[in-house]
Amino acid sequence: MITTRHLKCLYIVSKQMRLLSTTAYTHINVGVKGEKQNIGYIQLNRPKALNALCDGLMHEVSKAMDEFEADSQIGAIVLTGSEKAFAAGADIKEMVDKSFKDCFTTNFLSHWDRVSRSLKPVIAAVNGYALGGGCELALMCDIVYAGDNAKFGQPEILIGTIPGAGGTQRLAKVIGKSRTMEMVLTGQQITAQDAANWGIVSKVFPTDKVVEEAIKLGERISKNSKIINAICKESVNNAYETTLKQGLATEKRLFHSTFATNDRSEGMKAFTEKRAANFKDE
Structure with missing residues (x-):
């Protein structure tokens, strides 16, 4: 035991x-x-x-x-x-x-x-x-x-x-x-x-x-989701490698990708329920 x-x-x-x-x-x-x-x-x-x-x-x-x-x-x-x-x-x-x-x-x-x-x-x-x-x-x-x-x-x-x-x-x-x-x-x-x-x-x-x-x-x-932090980093770093038009397109796809994570769902639910988010990095 x-x-x-x-x-x-x-x-x-x-x-x-x-x-x-x-x-x-x-x-x-x-x-x-x-x-x-x-x-x-x-x-x-x-x-x-x-x-x-x-x-x-x-x-x-x-x-x-x-x-x-x-x-x-x-x-x-x-x-x-x-x-x-x-x-x-x-x-x-x-x-x-x-x-x-x-x-x-x-x-x-x-x-x-x-x-x-x-x-x-x-x-x-x-x-x-x-x-x-x-x-x-x-x-x-x-x-x-x-x-x-x-x-x-x-x-x-x-x-x-x-x-x-x-x-x-x-x-x-x-x-x-x-x-x-x-x-x-x-x-x-x-x-x-x-x-x-x-x-x-x-x-x-x-x-x-x-x-x-x-x-x-x-x-x-x-305190943020680690996976969302990583996605956000990638988007900012991409700004130094591409044109504005390409960067905006990449940002949009990376934004869309956050909707495949549980942390995005948790974060938005927590906001609407007026409570702190409980991110699990997934």
């Missing part, structure tokens, strides 16, 4: 297993946050290198993303660094001796876009430097919150190369051609407030509050 005590023990064990499964990392810290422990948390952790993005770190980020995607309890993911640096760029020491052949035959950086392919909403909490690959990583996220000390930039031109993980493409989609050209051709850094004014950043907070606010945002998002 299974007693309440047994159920509590099973819950504690399952929770411990869930947390233990996210501890085998060298370059990042991974865990769960929020009152309901439903926010995935990834912290870049190479403090001596200002969280420079090495290949090992990006493989670990991909692994953590896979883990959170597979966890049905996780509704959103927060990605952050330290107060000094979100990520000060890619690790130049890994690149300095590479040849064109090395880059071309291995499709160098091809796996660095895992964050952009997440079905679950990803919130970047950026403090300090977000330069080069760090800026590109923030741009891969769905929402960017920044601390008031944050600095964004694409300084690759200053070391004889160009952005290679989406900087010239995602920036142009977000801030337009002229501002993108200015950033990538000068390597200049912009402040958190400029980044907010230009549309890179959603909101700016005091440095010591930005992670907390990102987690709160993740909790708000997690």
Whole structure:
């Protein structure tokens, strides 16, 4: 016979297993946050290198993303660094001796876009430097919150190369051609407030509050149906890939698709019955 005590023990064990499964990392810290422990948390952790993005770190980020995607309890993911640096760029020491052949035959950086392919909403909490690959990583996220000390930039031109993980493409989609050209051709850094004014950043907070606010945002998002969140993400992202006419047609079909879910039915019934919806992510 299974007693309440047994159920509590099973819950504690399952929770411990869930947390233990996210501890085998060298370059990042991974865990769960929020009152309901439903926010995935990834912290870049190479403090001596200002969280420079090495290949090992990006493989670990991909692994953590896979883990959170597979966890049905996780509704959103927060990605952050330290107060000094979100990520000060890619690790130049890994690149300095590479040849064109090395880059071309291995499709160098091809796996660095895992964050952009997440079905679950990803919130970047950026403090300090977000330069080069760090800026590109923030741009891969769905929402960017920044601390008031944050600095964004694409300084690759200053070391004889160009952005290679989406900087010239995602920036142009977000801030337009002229501002993108200015950033990538000068390597200049912009402040958190400029980044907010230009549309890179959603909101700016005091440095010591930005992670907390990102987690709160993740909790708000997690109250929605996870499947509807994913559909909504797909529709917004599609806007960057197509014409307005094509995007509107796709949006309409994605809207129609929500009527195949139980959560759409529950949400509308709850509204008409003036009660909170009980989404089951199906």
